[in-house]
């Protein structure tokens with residue numbers, strides 16, 4: 001526990017969200033000098049899309065969306081067999097409405113979404129619609145051995161304010177009577193058990209500050225300006241699917257989306273100690289990015305787009321032969337466009353030091369899980385391993401440094417179905 005006697009106040013605050021609980025919250029509350037903005041009096045006025053976050057978070061000067069700096073994932077299980085009851089549905093909805101009233105739906109207050117796994121829907125007698133692309137999680141290559149997250153429910157909380165995030169959690173666990181001065185009469189843990197709590201962060205300075213973990217070599221290798229442990233900026237707006245694009249257009253869950261969440265362990269010794277900066281650019285972006293000096297520092301100079309041209313993406317095999325290496329982004333992008341050139345995935349990944357290991361929580365939103373699986377297959381680059389210099393994990397993007405630990409698939413229903421939906425797209429008890 002980082003709350004021991006010699007631990008500095010700064011370390012306590014740095015680890016607050018990772019540790020969680022009342023002591024972490026009070027450390028953050030002492031530090032907070034601004035009130036947390038309150039939510040709406042009528043939660044039904046909030047957007048129907050739970051995943052509509054982009055209008056409620058910061059953007060940088062290029063219009064790239066900046067994810068909230070602190071994030072928490074609650075993996076939850078119903079405490080009994082069979083489907084939830086109408087009473088449980090009412091309790092969950094009441095708990096969520098408390099959050100809606102307590103915190104402004106924004107990076108300054110609290111953003112959250114509630115998602116359901118295929119295993120949850122198996123509790124019901126009826127099946128999900130056939131055209132809903134939501135399989136159970138599976139292995140996506142023969143070089144990974146993930147655990148599968150089959151818990152019923154995933155609640156994803158995010159905020160720039162650690163005090164808001166921790167207080168919301170405490171309230172939803174029944175540890176507080178109020179949340180941002182709003183009375184709490186029902187909680188999430190009244191009806192669901194927390195099977196796992198996972199935490200993370202994203203944004204300039206945060207990985208550098210937290211690099212003293214397994215997976216990052218000793219020394220100050222992670223650049224201060226980097227939002228991620230691997231030292232580059234990701235998620236340019238030009239290379240992200242829009243929220244409109246990932247939204248289900250028809251069927252009982254219209255207005256919702258699907259969510260894949262992987263956890264990926266990073267081992268960055270060779271990345272930082274053996275590889276040069278140029279090699280990191282080769283491996284992360286493409287050899288053309290290196291030859292043409294497209295990337296400076298952490299890559300913020302790229303602006304609103306990662307600089308991949310159709311030629312760079314189409315010529316991956318030629319680059320493998322010419323340069324003996326292929327980039328992660330150029331390889332993955334092969335699967336990440338539809339026939340009209342639209343980007344298919346909305347990546348919302350963030351870093352973690354859970355268990356004192358550097359890992360990445362990798363949520364992506366897409367219309368169907370197979371879109372994610374196809375992009376991952378393109379990123380695997382197994383099709384390139386007949387080129388003599390390219391091995392499955394060597395000179396093949398960033399695969400030498402990242403290891404998938406878990407995968408889970410979820411449906412993020414539209415808001416009116418966020419509390420215990422049925423497979424037919426009603427709420428339990430309706």
Ligand code: HEM
Nearest residue numbers: 230232233234235236239306329332333336360375376379
């Ligand atoms: C530690 C793990 C990872 C890191 C640090 C990372 C970082 C990056 C960076 C810096 C870029 C270039 C900038 C951008 O377009 O965002 C990129 C591109 C991309 N990444 Fe990753 N990534 C990781 C894992 C993954 C995984 C697991 C996937 C899932 C399949 C993925 C999918 C993509 C795609 C599709 C692109 C290209 C975007 C396009 O289509 O133009 N990445 N990544």
